[in-house]
Amino acid sequence: MKVQEVIDRVIFDTCGTNKLEVTADKLMSGSADMEVKGIVTTFMATVDVIKQAVELGANMIITHEPTFYTGMDDIEWLERDPVYLAKKKLIEENGIAIWRFHDHMHMGHTDRIYDGLLNDIGWEPFLMKKHPPHTYTIEETTLGELASFFKKRLNMQVIQIIGDPAMKCSKVGILVGGGSLGLGREQMPMELMRDQDLDVMVCGEILEWTLCAYVNDAQMLGMNKAMLVLGHERSEESGMKHMAQWLSPLVSGIPVTFVEAGEPFTYL
């Protein structure tokens, strides 16, 4: 099976014929007519992920996030960049096709990044409504217990929170990845929290002057509000792990392996 056929099958399975003309989902290396020997799915095709793909004998990486450091993977500014050139060399010497699967993944029949996260945290029964999968009513717990739950399920070293760990909570919002920045509308995460009367927002990326400031003021005013920060990678990687499972039967015979990009940070 060729790279283009893998791409076509993934998009059709996810979105049917609802295919985007303008999209970040581009083939960043390799060519559409390469024969695929093995596929790796990952949150981000980092240098270490590429090396692991090579070791696995895979020659196609499906990455959720950019390969080259900007939202649209522009490479013009990188022409003489030593990081880019060394990474490009690694990719080309090993004949790896890297395809980004981002926009279509979020706009599928279901958002397949959330599907993976819900699989890992077991929250599908708690969905307040199916689409979009942003709001949950869970059994009452405390913020501290909820933080421990996410740390354990998503294998996190440290979690950033706003609010009192003893605070009771049951109505929880989740906005993964860059979604917690508001998708072009800074107010969005706060409007969601207010309109759905949520106790806690669980976030991917954050900005300190928007939702963080809102939740911080709310709890200072004695309101039952709090926030957990998972970060971009921790909140979305489960979706790419889950993908390895549903992709496998679509590309019968080609080995599909999930490789964890991992959180880039350590905490001191």
Add this chain to the structure above:
Amino acid sequence: MKVQEVIDRVIFDTCGTNKLEVTADKLMSGSADMEVKGIVTTFMATVDVIKQAVELGANMIITHEPTFYTGMDDIEWLERDPVYLAKKKLIEENGIAIWRFHDHMHMGHTDRIYDGLLNDIGWEPFLMKKHPPHTYTIEETTLGELASFFKKRLNMQVIQIIGDPAMKCSKVGILVGGGSLGLGREQMPMELMRDQDLDVMVCGEILEWTLCAYVNDAQMLGMNKAMLVLGHERSEESGMKHMAQWLSPLVSGIPVTFVEAGEPFTYL
């Protein structure tokens, strides 16, 4: 002295006659002709900062960041928001004028946010060039020691890093607040790091798909690159502490007090 006169003196002292027409530096509460009894400077006029201002007998707060949760402090979407309404009530019942001093502060004769940070970390002698104050050559140290230095000087509980704590470094970049997002150009922090051949970038806000990914790949490729994340508040609060010192002689007789907004997060 009236609120407007304080504002005029602050802007003139910082920027001379170089005054912006379109700016986020707006009076968010109170009126220009209020008589000022006391001034509080802070990174953000949170509910707790407002309460401390009231206790101090101050009726004007000069805040670097928004009062109402978006970059331009729009309040239309907040008309029936319980957090906004409770904060507004607190402000109005105590007759507090809140003025944002952001854009002019960064575009002064010197960037007065950096002035404050340099004061707290003692790095002025290490500036590679004065304007902009983004690059430093320090005595060789390790990433781990540099992280400890910032934690101690800026009183941080936890610091996020990318890279090997044992890595040697001497060329360091600093982009405070939202500057590390690139100021409208995602590539900017990476171009700065590359063009100035920096070992470490010290950041305010971050996005995982831009500089974080670039530094992570660079260190995986064996390059001498790393990153420290201070966060928005920790990287900019020093500027507002410093402001209390230079503002005092401009408003002779009116008490000026710095009140620390504090990092909104705790770490579990």
